[in-house]
Amino acid sequence: MSASLELISTSTMTDDVQTVNITNVFSDKYDVYMIKGSNMLGKNSTATGLNLRFINASNSVITSGYTYAQVGLKGNTSFSEGRGTSEDRIWNVFGGLDDNGQSAGNIAYIFNPFSSSSYTFTISQSSALPSGNFRMYKGIGLYPQTTSLTGFQVELNESASRFSGEGKVSVYGVK
Amino acid sequence: MAGSLIKIAETTVSSAVASVTLTGIDSTYDVYMVRINNYVPSTDAVNPITRVTVSGVAQSTANYDRAFKVLRADDTFQNVSGTNRTAFDVLTGAGTGTGEQNNAIIYLFNFANASEYSFITVENTAINASASTRGSQGGAVYTVAEAHNGLFFGFDSGNIDSGTFTLYGLKK
Numbered sequence: 001m002s003a004s005l006e007l008i009s010t011s012t013m014t015d016d017v018q019t020v021n022i023t024n025v026f027s028d029k030y031d032v033y034m035i036k037g038s039n040m041l042g043k044n045s046t047a048t049g050l051n052l053r054f055i056n057a058s059n060s061v062i063t064s065g066y067t068y069a070q071v072g073l074k075g076n077t078s079f080s081e082g083r084g085t086s087e088d089r090i091w092n093v094f095g096g097l098d099d100n101g102q103s104a105g106n107i108a109y110i111f112n113p114f115s116s117s118s119y120t121f122t123i124s125q126s127s128a129l130p131s132g133n134f135r136m137y138k139g140i141g142l143y144p145q146t147t148s149l150t151g152f153q154v155e156l157n158e159s160a161s162r163f164s165g166e167g168k169v170s171v172y173g174v175k
Numbered sequence: 176m177a178g179s180l181i182k183i184a185e186t187t188v189s190s191a192v193a194s195v196t197l198t199g200i201d202s203t204y205d206v207y208m209v210r211i212n213n214y215v216p217s218t219d220a221v222n223p224i225t226r227v228t229v230s231g232v233a234q235s236t237a238n239y240d241r242a243f244k245v246l247r248a249d250d251t252f253q254n255v256s257g258t259n260r261t262a263f264d265v266l267t268g269a270g271t272g273t274g275e276q277n278n279a280i281i282y283l284f285n286f287a288n289a290s291e292y293s294f295i296t297v298e299n300t301a302i303n304a305s306a307s308t309r310g311s312q313g314g315a316v317y318t319v320a321e322a323h324n325g326l327f328f329g330f331d332s333g334n335i336d337s338g339t340f341t342l343y344g345l346k347k
């Protein structure tokens with residue numbers, strides 16, 4: 001019997017950059033994708049969200065128009081609620097990071113990204129230790145446009161933040 | 176090397192039907208996964224119903240307990256719980272407006288074990304009948320110790336207009 005989780009690509013985070021684009025991974029071959037992030041590390045002490053933005057068929061990063069809701073499960077303080085209907089990114093899909101030496105990981109599912117007739121939905125959960133404080137984010141996201149999306153950007157929202165080169169992001173098709 | 180997520184059954188609804196039942200759960204795997212995509216009702220403002228099946232027949236006795244958090248993009252989050260219900264009731268209320276649909280990943284535990292209850296975990300992302308982005312994160316249990324061979328999907332009123340429902344086994 002054939003397997004139903006098919007690896008499409010694995011990308012290594014470029015050292016010393018704020019964003020990494022992962023292009024040409026969504027297609028008409030699958031309706032649902034799983035994204036796995038592992039060993040995500042920062043290069044400096046600025047704690048930042050580790051977020052997702054989609055890339056359209058023209059390879060342009062979409063920098064607005066997202067909806068999200070997320071619960072932050074925090075080891076050292078009260079849980080938080082994050083939400084918004086006009087966001088520039090889907091927050092913390094990949095977690096959060098800085099240079100504390102403890103890497104972040106995540107699993108996310110993306111529904112309908114390539115479809116030109118349905119909106120794109122996300123589910124994500126991530127686990128990380130930014131600034132030495134445990135954070136787990138469980139969230140949902142939406143890009144409410146019938147735009148065919150072909151990839152995504154892994155983004156650090158803090159301008160001073162940079163990736164260290166170890167992190168890997170894999171994309172799978174769920175057949 | 177062969178993969179470890181094995182597709183067992185899939186139903187795609189392209190013209191309205193009253194319900195969908197996925198079967199094929201047995202002792203081959205300990206844990207199963209269901210993927211729900213583009214789940215849309217024919218009738219506006221209805222609630223998705225999910226039930227376990229015995230020999231393909233949906234079980235509607237009042238033995239379903241649930242607990243989950245509803246993530247809401249435009250409002251404070253909700254804690255939802257309940258016991259002795261007649262269905263899992265863990266997905267988002269559904270509508271027929273533009274873009275409104277349910278998507279979910281559900282893991283199934285102990286379904287084939289006749290001596291234990293059947294548990295699920297749910298991650299759901301949706302637009303509800305009020306065009307608001309919602310998602311449930313939590314789980315539920317059916318508190319009858321019997322073997323269950325599948326899951327039933329429908330709405331509390333009207334038909335399923337569209338959707339793809341897929342059952343996978345996670346290889347031991």
